[in-house]
Amino acid sequence: MAALDKTPSGAARADNTEPILSVRDLRTQFFTSDGVVRAVDGVSFDLHRSETLCIVGESGCGKSVTALSILGLIPREIGRVVGGSIRFDGMELTKLDEGEMRRIRGNRISMIFQEPMSSLNPVYTVGFQIAETLRIHQGLSNKAAAERAIEMLALVRIADARRRAGEYPHQLSGGMRQRVMIAIALACNPQVLIADEPTTALDVTIQAQILELMVELKERLGTAIVLITHDLGVVAEVAERVIVMYAGRTAEEATVSELLDNPQHPYTRGLIGSIPRRSTPGARKTTRTRLQEIRGIVPSLREEIPGCAFAPRCSIATERCTSQRPPLETHGPRHSAACWETAPSSALTATSPRS
Amino acid sequence: MTTYILRRLLATIPVMAVVALFVFFLLHLTPGDPAAVIAGDDASPAEVDGIRRKLGLDRPIWEQFGLYVWNLLRGDLGTSIFSNLPVMTLVKQRLEPSLVLAVATLTVAVVLAIPMGVLAAWKARSAIDRVVMGFSVLGFAVPVFLVGYLLIYVFAIQLRWLPVQGYQPLANGIGGTLRSITLPALALGMTYMALIARITRASMLEVLSEDYIRTARAKGVATSSVLLRHALKNAAVPIVTVIGIGFALLISGVVITETVFNIPGLGRLTVDAILKRDYPIIQGLIILFAASKVLVNLLIDISYTLFDPRIRQ
Amino acid sequence: MAIVAEPLPAPASTRQQSGTMRWVRRHKTIVVGLVILAALFIVAVAAPWLAGDPLQFEPTNRLKKPSGEFWFGTDQFGRDVYSRVVHGARISLIVGLCVAALATFLGLVIGVLCGYYRRIDGIVMRFMDGMMSIPAILLAIALITLMKASLFIVIVAITIPEIPRVVRLVRSVVLSVRARPFIDAAIASGTRNSVIMIRHILPNTAAPLIVQATYVCASAILTEAGLSFLGAGTPPEIPSWGNVISLGRTFFQIAPWIIFFPGLCLAITVLAINLVGDGLRDMLDPRIARRM
Numbered sequence: 001m002a003a004l005d006k007t008p009s010g011a012a013r014a015d016n017t018e019p020i021l022s023v024r025d026l027r028t029q030f031f032t033s034d035g036v037v038r039a040v041d042g043v044s045f046d047l048h049r050s051e052t053l054c055i056v057g058e059s060g061c062g063k064s065v066t067a068l069s070i071l072g073l074i075p076r077e078i079g080r081v082v083g084g085s086i087r088f089d090g091m092e093l094t095k096l097d098e099g100e101m102r103r104i105r106g107n108r109i110s111m112i113f114q115e116p117m118s119s120l121n122p123v124y125t126v127g128f129q130i131a132e133t134l135r136i137h138q139g140l141s142n143k144a145a146a147e148r149a150i151e152m153l154a155l156v157r158i159a160d161a162r163r164r165a166g167e168y169p170h171q172l173s174g175g176m177r178q179r180v181m182i183a184i185a186l187a188c189n190p191q192v193l194i195a196d197e198p199t200t201a202l203d204v205t206i207q208a209q210i211l212e213l214m215v216e217l218k219e220r221l222g223t224a225i226v227l228i229t230h231d232l233g234v235v236a237e238v239a240e241r242v243i244v245m246y247a248g249r250t251a252e253e254a255t256v257s258e259l260l261d262n263p264q265h266p267y268t269r270g271l272i273g274s275i276p277r278r279s280t281p282g283a284r285k286t287t288r289t290r291l292q293e294i295r296g297i298v299p300s301l302r303e304e305i306p307g308c309a310f311a312p313r314c315s316i317a318t319e320r321c322t323s324q325r326p327p328l329e330t331h332g333p334r335h336s337a338a339c340w341e342t343a344p345s346s347a348l349t350a351t352s353p354r355s
Numbered sequence: 356m357t358t359y360i361l362r363r364l365l366a367t368i369p370v371m372a373v374v375a376l377f378v379f380f381l382l383h384l385t386p387g388d389p390a391a392v393i394a395g396d397d398a399s400p401a402e403v404d405g406i407r408r409k410l411g412l413d414r415p416i417w418e419q420f421g422l423y424v425w426n427l428l429r430g431d432l433g434t435s436i437f438s439n440l441p442v443m444t445l446v447k448q449r450l451e452p453s454l455v456l457a458v459a460t461l462t463v464a465v466v467l468a469i470p471m472g473v474l475a476a477w478k479a480r481s482a483i484d485r486v487v488m489g490f491s492v493l494g495f496a497v498p499v500f501l502v503g504y505l506l507i508y509v510f511a512i513q514l515r516w517l518p519v520q521g522y523q524p525l526a527n528g529i530g531g532t533l534r535s536i537t538l539p540a541l542a543l544g545m546t547y548m549a550l551i552a553r554i555t556r557a558s559m560l561e562v563l564s565e566d567y568i569r570t571a572r573a574k575g576v577a578t579s580s581v582l583l584r585h586a587l588k589n590a591a592v593p594i595v596t597v598i599g600i601g602f603a604l605l606i607s608g609v610v611i612t613e614t615v616f617n618i619p620g621l622g623r624l625t626v627d628a629i630l631k632r633d634y635p636i637i638q639g640l641i642i643l644f645a646a647s648k649v650l651v652n653l654l655i656d657i658s659y660t661l662f663d664p665r666i667r668q
Numbered sequence: 669m670a671i672v673a674e675p676l677p678a679p680a681s682t683r684q685q686s687g688t689m690r691w692v693r694r695h696k697t698i699v700v701g702l703v704i705l706a707a708l709f710i711v712a713v714a715a716p717w718l719a720g721d722p723l724q725f726e727p728t729n730r731l732k733k734p735s736g737e738f739w740f741g742t743d744q745f746g747r748d749v750y751s752r753v754v755h756g757a758r759i760s761l762i763v764g765l766c767v768a769a770l771a772t773f774l775g776l777v778i779g780v781l782c783g784y785y786r787r788i789d790g791i792v793m794r795f796m797d798g799m800m801s802i803p804a805i806l807l808a809i810a811l812i813t814l815m816k817a818s819l820f821i822v823i824v825a826i827t828i829p830e831i832p833r834v835v836r837l838v839r840s841v842v843l844s845v846r847a848r849p850f851i852d853a854a855i856a857s858g859t860r861n862s863v864i865m866i867r868h869i870l871p872n873t874a875a876p877l878i879v880q881a882t883y884v885c886a887s888a889i890l891t892e893a894g895l896s897f898l899g900a901g902t903p904p905e906i907p908s909w910g911n912v913i914s915l916g917r918t919f920f921q922i923a924p925w926i927i928f929f930p931g932l933c934l935a936i937t938v939l940a941i942n943l944v945g946d947g948l949r950d951m952l953d954p955r956i957a958r959r960m
Binding site: 370371372373374376381382389393495496499507508519603607614625629630634638640644649652 | 798807898932938946
């Protein structure tokens with residue numbers, strides 16, 4: 001399979017290799033009649049080849065907008081990327097024109113959406129919708145694209161793929177539709193797959209199947225995945241690294257075990273504290289504690305927030321937190337957080353030896 | 356799908372029955388003696404009597420109705436009071452210009468209005484959008500005859516590009532027909548275009564905000580293809596529905612447009628019948644126009660299956 | 669995406685304006701429409717003082733061009749077109765208002781009964797479907813042909829074909845309201861049908877009905893003009909806009925002003941009513957407003 005060529009060898013996959021996707025200080029704003037909404041307000045992360053990165057946060061924290069910004073899919077009439085950079089495989093995506101972006105979308109970076117029920121076009125067969133991507137990006141003939149579409153349906157484990165290819169979305173279940181979405185997204189062997197809450201709308205049993213399928217196909221095709229979710233359970237299951245987003249900003253970034261075992265940002269701590277834990281052998285750190293809640297509400301993104309966005313809800317916030325924005329600082333190996341209070345002092349950080 | 360079409364077909368029967376019933380009883384429910392009204396103020400009692408007999412008004416009402424329905428089923432729309440010719444014969448003589456006008460108008464309206472609506476939705480809130488919306492608001496307000504006379508004034512009288520009035524039958528060559536029908540079709544099509552452009556825009560805006568449009572864009576589909584292939588087909592059902600609704604406007608407009616442009620079609624037949632109070636002709640034309648509207652709506656219902664696979668089941 | 673937005677942030681100055689100004693700014697179309705209609709209303713009421721006798725023949729002044737003396741020119745009988753147009757405004761407004769009121773009232777009653785009593789619904793709606801498939805102008809023509817022409821008959825004849833659309837609208841609102849839980853609660857607690865209809869159902873029909881009434885009004889004015897134009901409308905001795913235009917038909921090529929001025933007034937009037945209607949619809953249903 002051609003995709004295997006893209007997979008870098010294990011040796012090359014060290015931390016110092018060039019990331020396939022690198023987002024720096026991304027800022028996306030919407031312009032409403034009531035003022036500017038800072039939906040994404042300084043998000044940075046790197047995605048390495050064949051890596052699974054999760055972006056976690058409450059709804060409205062800018063996860064989806066980040067994803068749409070990467071693909072240049074923010075509707076121009078209502079908003080746009082106002083700052084920062086998105087580098088993909090040596091290209092600066094924010095500088096590309098619409099035609100150049102189109103050649104990347106669905107081809108080198110694909111996306112899966114939350115709503116499998118409404119994300120497929122109801123008036124075309126699923127086979128057509130998969131084949132369309134192949135015709136656009138690989139210049140396949142109608143016939144070749146249709147054949148390849150059937151192969152893709154089989155790849156995402158849809159039984160009787162040939163018959164299903166001729167069916168319309170309304171004839172398929174939610175789980176099957178999401179498989180079709182995955183087939184569309186992976187049809188051109190993209191280097192990056194962005195999945196925006198791909199399992200949220202599905203039944204719990206189907207959720208696990210879809211996640212499993214994504215992980216398996218990732219391994220097989222070598223695609224790097226950005227998985228957007230609000231579900232820390234999903235994170236624990238599939239992620240290698242995690243970004244925690246709050247109010248359009250990166251709050252914390254770490255490997256999955258580091259984040260779950262040693263959260264630095266008070267918001268992350270709150271998030272982890274708010275999920276019920278089972279005392280099954282598989283669960284980490286089984287402690288019998290009261291389920292915590294994060295008090296207060298998400299701040300309005302209409303006003304500029306000078307300090308830490310989480311400060312009003314934070315139990316350890318000081319005056320500095322409300323006036324000065326905390327930078328993303330290294331808290332350990334492959335672990336950084338944007339918090340004044342939990343950060344090792346700046347002098348210490350500078351000389352901090354690797355533990 | 357066959358059951359769907361069959362069901363639609365059956366649904367037209369009660370509608371046409373109501374139309375027939377309505378048209379028939381209109382004559383009897385109106386206050387006063389219909390024969391006297393039709394005969395006019397100057398008629399002698401003998402003339403009124405003649406009309407009463409001709410219309411069969413002297414017979415029991417159920418017998419009249421039975422005969423009326425039986426004749427309708429045989430395709431007999433009645434007989435003109437004044438010319439004594441069957442209404443069907445008069446209709447056949449006048450059918451061509453009206454049919455040509457209706458088809459031309461429909462074509463002009465659809466061909467111009469749908470791209471206008473698509474463009475307005477795509478460039479929502481832009482200058483183009485405002486022009487299209489402005490046009491559609493105006494198109495609703497300006498009466499057909501005003502548009503008609505303005506077009507005649509500019510293109511026929513001032514610029515002399517097209518004939519002022521009249522109709523060239525198809526038998527004399529299609530070129531002449533097209534020239535004679537251009538201005539009437541534009542005048543008649545104005546309201547229709549306004550209607551179609553407006554609904555196309557609204558329907559497209561609705562569809563363009565759907566998740567599957569985002570999917571199409573995320574797949575790297577080109578803008579033109581997103582608009583025409585992914586969006587327009589989904590937006591089609593309300594658009595075709597409005598084309599059907601607008602067909603009634605078209606029929607009313609045909610009557611006026613033919614008067615403005617002096618076209619010897621069914622509209623002129625109607626107007627002449629009004630002036631002579633030739634009620635059987637009006638009755639027959641109502642049945643005919645209603646039937647054509649029902650037929651158009653039936654075709655539109657069936658056309659839904661082309662656009663939406665969900666209706667096919 | 670759930671974000672609903674306008675393209676530009678509102679300039680700071682609008683925020684400081686008074687509430688009224690803000691409302692005017694927000695609902696420009698309603699204001700413009702209402703101003704035009706108010707002017708028209710004044711003209712209609714004050715017609716005898718604003719213009720001379722619309723019926724006065726002056727054979728020496730036949731087909732005069734618009735001038736200082738005859739602002740809109742004269743017709744083939746030497747009558748002042750300006751005076752006829754000013755008086756015509758009365759007819760158009762009377763027809764529009766009467767038809768809108770009558771059709772809305774009758775449509776409301778039939779629609780509520782249909783939506784509420786399912787038993788009569790089937791029959792009445794079949795009947796309405798049948799009526800709707802008859803082109804409005806032809807139905808009106810048939811009615812007028814069968815009765816002695818008078819302004820009242822014209823109003824009745826235009827009202828009848830407008831009713832089914834109102835019925836459909838009201839019925840659909842009633843059906844959707846009926847499906848809501850509070851109606852079940854009212855029925856369960858033994859509230860009388862009449863009380864449920866008046867207290868719970870009628871208020872919900874008000875907003876769409878008001879919007880519909882404006883469209884009926886506009887459509888009625890156009891239909892009246894169309895009927896008069898065809899010679900099947902308001903009796904010719906009454907100077908309605910349609911009648912003026914109808915008379916101008918034969919002399920169109922040499923005296924286009926006879927048609928142009930009443931036609932223009934007609935268009936402006938209908939435009940104003942539609943603007944109010946569109947504005948009201950946008951105000952009462954912001955969801956649609958975003959799209960239309």
